[in-house]
Amino acid sequence: MTPPTQPPPTTAADVERLFREHGPFVWRSLRRLGLNESDADDLCQEVFVIVFRKLQDFEQKSSLRTWLYGIAVRVALAHRRRARTQRELPTATLPEMVATDGPHDRLAEREARRWLDLALDTLDEKKRAVFVLYEIEQLSMNEVAQVLECPLQTAYSRLHAAREQVESFFRQARKGTVE
Template sequence: MRDRMMMKLEHGAGALAAQGATTAAAATEVVDHGPRIRAVVDTEHAFVWRTLRRLGLREADIDDAVQEVFVALFRHAAEVEPGKERGFLFRACEFTALRARRTLARRRETAEADPASVETPASDSPDHALGRAQALERLDRVLDLLDDDLRSVFVLYEIEEMTMSEIAQLLEIPIGTVASRLRRARTSFMSHARSDEEAND
């Protein structure tokens, strides 16, 4: 998957010039970032996948969205300071997920497998596996109800287990704003979770 993605990204450099999007010199500059982008794909692929999933994309739509996010990084590699690629990727995930939520019909799958979760052991009973799938589905429903800015902070802190300082750096916002959004996100999450539980009892 990642090798195919890199082949498409590297092939895209020539296409940029052909489309008139860049000069030949700019296309060459993009190609020069190939090794760096490959390293970022290797280290951040799982993060991008999980982020898109938690921002509301269906599992069936994520592979294309992941490629779109890395294409954005590839196109803007010269503008992204080394070491700050994850911040760019997260913002690209937000934009990609927002666009997908606006254009794709909501077709919920009731028992999606999530690679961000722990794999179901072979010894798990069907009831246990079903309970795990239902818990993931419920989490997705509640996350969908959070405002975008609150969901971003909530996902990064509670699911990705990043510190508030790391989130502030990633999102380029003051740490006080992170703390405020996290408090509001937790309150909103608990309220929506209670409502969801009552509605599905």
């Protein structure tokens, strides 16, 4: 049974609600698409500026989450293209957030994220997008294909290739042959 659809967002208050509900998803998606934390912060805001401008264009042919991810993918791609011509090197790091878990837990989580980022960096943009959407954000493969505007079989093919590449990366890491 399909869940009832909400009316399309139309006001600034709706965008604010969307940001509260979906901002963490968009930020995580941007990070997993290869952006550093500070760029993800800025581009997350950029995604919601675009959402505000395009509210009336949302036709509900896909889920809101899928629509937001599609915008995030395009914003990340545009940012990467711009970054190739920029000569800036980010130097400042954000302070660590205060957490209630212990230092060993935080260290293990940071290390796991670092390894995931390294594994994702081995993938080209198309494979990476499919892998992130399906494996990490747990969208259905139909939604993945729709967001990436590719045939369903192509999305499955990219996922299969991405999984093999990620598994190979971790096999090499276990052997100590990863750079």
